[in-house]
Amino acid sequence: MKPKILIDRDIPFIQGVLEPLAEVCYLPAKAITPEACHDAKALIIRTRTACNQDLLEGSQVELIASATVGTDHINRDFCKTNNIAVANAPGCNAWAVVQWVTSALYLVTRQLPIPLSQLRIGIVGCGAVGRCLHATLTALGVHTILVDPPLQAQGGKGYTSLAMVQQFCDIITFHVPFTYSDQSRYPTYHLADEHFFYGLERRPFILNSSRGGVVDDYALLRALERKQIRGYCLDVYENEQDVSPALLEPALLSTPHIAGYSIEGKQAATAAVLQAVCSHFGWPKLLPKLEVDETQRPFNAGLSISDLAKTYDIRKDSLALKAQPYALEQLRSHYAYRHDWQAYEFGNCKLSIQDPLG
Ligand SMILES: NC(=O)C1=CN([C@@H]2O[C@H](COP(=O)(O)OP(=O)(O)OC[C@H]3O[C@@H](n4cnc5c(N)ncnc54)[C@H](O)[C@@H]3O)[C@@H](O)[C@H]2O)C=CC1
Numbered sequence: 001m002k003p004k005i006l007i008d009r010d011i012p013f014i015q016g017v018l019e020p021l022a023e024v025c026y027l028p029a030k031a032i033t034p035e036a037c038h039d040a041k042a043l044i045i046r047t048r049t050a051c052n053q054d055l056l057e058g059s060q061v062e063l064i065a066s067a068t069v070g071t072d073h074i075n076r077d078f079c080k081t082n083n084i085a086v087a088n089a090p091g092c093n094a095w096a097v098v099q100w101v102t103s104a105l106y107l108v109t110r111q112l113p114i115p116l117s118q119l120r121i122g123i124v125g126c127g128a129v130g131r132c133l134h135a136t137l138t139a140l141g142v143h144t145i146l147v148d149p150p151l152q153a154q155g156g157k158g159y160t161s162l163a164m165v166q167q168f169c170d171i172i173t174f175h176v177p178f179t180y181s182d183q184s185r186y187p188t189y190h191l192a193d194e195h196f197f198y199g200l201e202r203r204p205f206i207l208n209s210s211r212g213g214v215v216d217d218y219a220l221l222r223a224l225e226r227k228q229i230r231g232y233c234l235d236v237y238e239n240e241q242d243v244s245p246a247l248l249e250p251a252l253l254s255t256p257h258i259a260g261y262s263i264e265g266k267q268a269a270t271a272a273v274l275q276a277v278c279s280h281f282g283w284p285k286l287l288p289k290l291e292v293d294e295t296q297r298p299f300n301a302g303l304s305i306s307d308l309a310k311t312y313d314i315r316k317d318s319l320a321l322k323a324q325p326y327a328l329e330q331l332r333s334h335y336a337y338r339h340d341w342q343a344y345e346f347g348n349c350k351l352s353i354q355d356p357l358g
């Protein structure tokens, strides 16, 4: 008998791929309920399905494959105890997020009295995104300060402390997973809290495209009122189901959690979940079904921050959410995925579009 697989219907490039081998059921995230999961062997989900005891207890689920980088929506302890394998898509959308950050930086720097080449940018979290961002900023001649205690503890070189970032940076951007103190030696829940903001010395801009809750949104607003920060750009929020207009309104940019939404990122995410499913069930490798015209490759001639920012108009996404704060989920579901830089050819190239995991 074919195993039943539930798939979030907002995952692109997957329809029709698993059908020859599985009984496939596409559902909106909201409809992935305990009843729907009961007789499923595998779930292919996104950040919108909380995989916990409530959802999984008593089900036949053996594998959860999330087409995302973050896994904070999955209770890994419960899965381990109940022999449920968990897979995600590490690094899949790193270049899309770097594109988001770069477009944001382009607009941020226009608000600052000093040119980009004289700014110091703090990168907190130097995994797939942080590493690609560091490579980009280095190619642009921008000075960075890197913070990643887990990598530093493993002997990684070139990292410093959050205190140095607080002291020296004009812009601080977060690229960490969301973790509580019982999950990590270096928890990130409210890493940027009131105490953090009181410690800032250069009135920086704050960027958060990692997870809501890494930055304490209330403390962020208070920091702006107290002029401890110059401004902020957000893609993620503590309460994405009901994001506060009071938080969006003063933001220089506020987008609906789409930093990672590129065609290339989504394709890589789908490839990763397909690989996880095929290896779990012992099936031959299956690839995403692309509906993209590969001959229509965009071209970008130069490598300056304005050239890079031209590849993605972040203002459009920000204006859309500001106009409809209550439509965050709808804006994500109907998002027209953009190309990230993996699809571009750079003339005069000094920027190497490296493997985010390399
Ligand atoms: N807004 C969006 O659309 C997207 C958001 N994300 C989020 O961004 C995060 C970063 O993405 P990736 O770089 O791909 O993940 P990653 O797992 O490759 O890198 C995370 C890095 O953060 C470091 N880290 C952990 N705790 C830390 C701490 N307390 N302080 C500083 N560094 C710490 C880790 O050592 C690791 O190097 C993800 O965990 C995900 O939650 C990722 C992709 C898209």
Ligand SMILES: O=C(O)C(=O)[C@H](O)COP(=O)(O)O
Binding pocket: 046, 047, 048, 067, 068, 069, 070, 071, 093, 257, 258, 259, 260, 261, 332
């Ligand atoms: O990969 C992640 O982690 C993200 O945050 C995704 O970009 C969010 O993607 P969806 O859950 O909306 O597919």
